[in-house]
Amino acid sequence: MTVQWCPMTRETLFYLGPEGTFTHQAAMEAAAQLADETAGKTGFDLVPLPDVPAIMEAVRSGRGLGVIAWENNVEGYVVPNLDALIDAGDVAGLARVRVDVAFDAFTRRGDDPFAARDAAGTVSDADSGVIPVSAHPHGLAQCKRFIVDHHLTPTPASSNAAACRDLEPGGVALGPRICGELYGLDTLAARVQDFAGAHTDFLVLGRRDDVRASNDRARARDTDFETIITFIPLVTGPGVVANVLDILRDAGLNMTSFMSRPIKGDDGTYSFIDTLDAAPWEPRFRDVLATLAAHGIWLKTLAVYPRRERSNPPVEAWRLPQGGVHLDATRISDDWRETETTRRELLW
Amino acid sequence: MTVQWCPMTRETLFYLGPEGTFTHQAAMEAAAQLADETAGKTGFDLVPLPDVPAIMEAVRSGRGLGVIAWENNVEGYVVPNLDALIDAGDVAGLARVRVDVAFDAFTRRGDDPFAARDAAGTVSDADSGVIPVSAHPHGLAQCKRFIVDHHLTPTPASSNAAACRDLEPGGVALGPRICGELYGLDTLAARVQDFAGAHTDFLVLGRRDDVRASNDRARARDTDFETIITFIPLVTGPGVVANVLDILRDAGLNMTSFMSRPIKGDDGTYSFIDTLDAAPWEPRFRDVLATLAAHGIWLKTLAVYPRRERSNPPVEAWRLPQGGVHLDATRISDDWRETETTRRELLW
Numbered sequence: 262m263t264v265q266w267c268p269m270t271r272e273t274l275f276y277l278g279p280e281g282t283f284t285h286q287a288a289m290e291a292a293a294q295l296a297d298e299t300a301g302k303t304g305f306d307l308v309p310l311p312d313v314p315a316i317m318e319a320v321r322s323g324r325g326l327g328v329i330a331w332e333n334n335v336e337g338y339v340v341p342n343l344d345a346l347i348d349a350g351d352v353a354g355l356a357r358v359r360v361d362v363a364f365d366a367f368t369r370r371g372d373d374p375f376a377a378r379d380a381a382g383t384v385s386d387a388d389s390g391v392i393p394v395s396a397h398p399h400g401l402a403q404c405k406r407f408i409v410d411h412h413l414t415p416t417p418a419s420s421n422a423a424a425c426r427d428l429e430p431g432g433v434a435l436g437p438r439i440c441g442e443l444y445g446l447d448t449l450a451a452r453v454q455d456f457a458g459a460h461t462d463f464l465v466l467g468r469r470d471d472v473r474a475s476n477d478r479a480r481a482r483d484t485d486f487e488t489i490i491t492f493i494p495l496v497t498g499p500g501v502v503a504n505v506l507d508i509l510r511d512a513g514l515n516m517t518s519f520m521s522r523p524i525k526g527d528d529g530t531y532s533f534i535d536t537l538d539a540a541p542w543e544p545r546f547r548d549v550l551a552t553l554a555a556h557g558i559w560l561k562t563l564a565v566y567p568r569r570e571r572s573n574p575p576v577e578a579w580r581l582p583q584g585g586v587h588l589d590a591t592r593i594s595d596d597w598r599e600t601e602t603t604r605r606e607l608l609w
Numbered sequence: 610m611t612v613q614w615c616p617m618t619r620e621t622l623f624y625l626g627p628e629g630t631f632t633h634q635a636a637m638e639a640a641a642q643l644a645d646e647t648a649g650k651t652g653f654d655l656v657p658l659p660d661v662p663a664i665m666e667a668v669r670s671g672r673g674l675g676v677i678a679w680e681n682n683v684e685g686y687v688v689p690n691l692d693a694l695i696d697a698g699d700v701a702g703l704a705r706v707r708v709d710v711a712f713d714a715f716t717r718r719g720d721d722p723f724a725a726r727d728a729a730g731t732v733s734d735a736d737s738g739v740i741p742v743s744a745h746p747h748g749l750a751q752c753k754r755f756i757v758d759h760h761l762t763p764t765p766a767s768s769n770a771a772a773c774r775d776l777e778p779g780g781v782a783l784g785p786r787i788c789g790e791l792y793g794l795d796t797l798a799a800r801v802q803d804f805a806g807a808h809t810d811f812l813v814l815g816r817r818d819d820v821r822a823s824n825d826r827a828r829a830r831d832t833d834f835e836t837i838i839t840f841i842p843l844v845t846g847p848g849v850v851a852n853v854l855d856i857l858r859d860a861g862l863n864m865t866s867f868m869s870r871p872i873k874g875d876d877g878t879y880s881f882i883d884t885l886d887a888a889p890w891e892p893r894f895r896d897v898l899a900t901l902a903a904h905g906i907w908l909k910t911l912a913v914y915p916r917r918e919r920s921n922p923p924v925e926a927w928r929l930p931q932g933g934v935h936l937d938a939t940r941i942s943d944d945w946r947e948t949e950t951t952r953r954e955l956l957w
Contacts, residue, residue, distance in 0.1 A: 334871060335688070341684065349931065351953075353956060398765070417745075418765055419749070458874070469953045472956060473956060499858050500857075500859075502854055502864065503854035503857065507851050509848075512847075515846060520868035521866050521867045521868065522685070524927055524929065525930070527922070527927070541957040542956075547946075554935075560955065562954065571877055574875070574877050576878075579878045580878075582880075584697070585907050586902050587902075587905075587908075588903065605699075606908070607909075608824070608910040608913050609895055
């Protein structure tokens with residue numbers, strides 16, 4: 262009888278520590294997703310690092326892949342990470358992973374911080390009922406309602422993961438779901454954040470050869486792709502961006518995100534970051550990039566990853582902001598420019 | 610003899626508390642700047658509020674002006690504040706104020722936390738030398754070098770201002786310069802942040818009638834203006850943004866910042882925020898806005914304020930990121946598309 266031996270390579274995946282951060286949760290999901298895509302032939306060892314520059318350097322020097330936070334639907338882009346990726350020597354994104362920003366409330370195993378308070382009979386008996394709740398100040402701010410409803414006393418920590426790791430008996434900590442198992446805590450209540458819809462997208466980073474190899478595997482599975490590019494026109498004045506976007510439009514390339522950003526934060530300098538629904542090796546995309554480069558525009562591809570399922574609500578369902586001017590094309594009268602509403606909303 | 614009486618109106622200026630935040634410092638600078646512009650005829654009472662929604666509501670209901678953080682050169686836009694202003698009923702920006710993100714290190718008046726350690730003779734005698742340093746986790750992260758150099762033990766606080774207010778003897782707090790006077794502290798060292806170039810821009814908000822009145826006064830002084838607009842095309846697909854920017858280009862309007870943003874954070878919906886070097890009442894700008902509105906595009910002016918002095922480095926002096934593709938127009942060879950550098954940097 263022959264035992265068949267299935268080779269499995271192991272790779273390191275670096276994330277922002279300590280254990281139990283949302284980035285750790287993203288790393289766990291990325292490891293599962295990438296293992297699926299290689300039919301389980303790659304296993305990942307997850308390793309925490311103290312900051313994003315250390316993750317970028319670990320990836321650049323070939324020690325493994327890395328995970329960094331990229332964009333949150335409430336807070337927007339994680340701009341320092343964006344700047345770091347733009348300026349990285351040989352690092353690019355190869356996958357994009359979404360994590361719900363959901364907080365669970367934890368207690369020490371077997372501990373009931375509310376027991377003393379319940380015995381005292383009333384919450385207003387303050388001294389016998391002080392229960393500290395610990396999290397990063399952002400975490401405390403995102404779980405205000407739970408803290409008020411349970412009459413907890415906020416105690417800031419350096420991170421949500423640290424709050425869970427260092428939780429003292431008699432206290433409550435708020436953190437990502439994975440902290441419960443990681444630190445052996447009881448879950449007092451799940452998903453206690455005020456706002457249920459928040460999520461953060463993370464990028465999985467590799468060396469550019471890793472990105473090409475990963476995308477070659479995905480292409481073999483007939484995958485659609487998204488691409489993030491940065492360009493710097495190296496001229497200023499009206500129309501610089503319009504001229505570039507005309508070229509993208511004429512190639513039929515669809516943008517899903519676009520922003521200007523001072524290069525490395527330097528005032529008065531301009532780079533542009535553009536997320537597109539296409540792969541850079543498609544002929545129409547190649548031609549666009551070649552045209553831009555031939556015009557002397559500085560160019561870099563930051564990430565190419567399999568296209569995500571995205572919500573795509575019809576424009577009739579968009580929740581418009583309050584106020585503003587919105588003309589109904591069938592009912593435009595000539596005097597709309599001079600109405601008080603128009604003057605107030607446009608400030609002209 | 611007649612004593613001439615100079616009337617001075619007093620107005621309230623709301624900011625994000627507690628006292629001693631960077632927003633408080635911005636409010637003090639805004640109050641000075643606006644008083645200058647009204648030749649001292651307006652004095653301001655500065656009032657802290659617990660969060661930005663409370664500031665927006667205080668302004669909307671006519672209780673005074675407000676100050677909110679808008680953009681930081683390292684962290685980018687303060688997106689929740691941007692979203693709040695886009696969705697505000699009758700609130701817009703009338704001034705833009707810049708504050709350096711600089712931290713001073715404070716001790717309690719007359720206190721020397723280092724005395725015990727100095728007596729022990731050596732820093733490595735750890736137990737006799739533990740000196741806590743308190744700040745918001747962001748503040749602690751921004752002053753890492755000072756903390757390491759002085760062998761301090763980081764202790765997170767809910768805000769830098771709270772760290773200064775609640776400073777215990779034997780400890781050090783990090784916060785904005787104004788905390789020293791506000792809380793009666795000694796300044797141990799000034800400007801201890803790792804990165805010297807960080808700054809945050811704040812917007813001063815008023816009701817739209819306040820904005821128009823303020824801008825009318827500025828126009829009388831022959832001021833140049835900047836304008837921030839939001840538009841929502843209510844169609845999707847390639848070229849939507851390019852078509853709008855073509856109209857701005859053809860009017861000769863110069864953009865200094867541009868970004869897409871999901872409306873209220875809703876995935877798959879698109880608004881655009883654009884900062885322009887012009888006033889919305891200029892005929893060319895009015896014509897642009899009227900053209901966009903006539904195309905059914907939702908429009909709102911978020912802020913109009915006197916143009917700031919801005920650094921404007923020549924493109925030759927821009928610090929380009931590492932890597933990327935940048936062709937010298939005089940030396941393009943036909944095979945640049947197929948070089949290993951091009952393939953690696955563009956991932957095609």
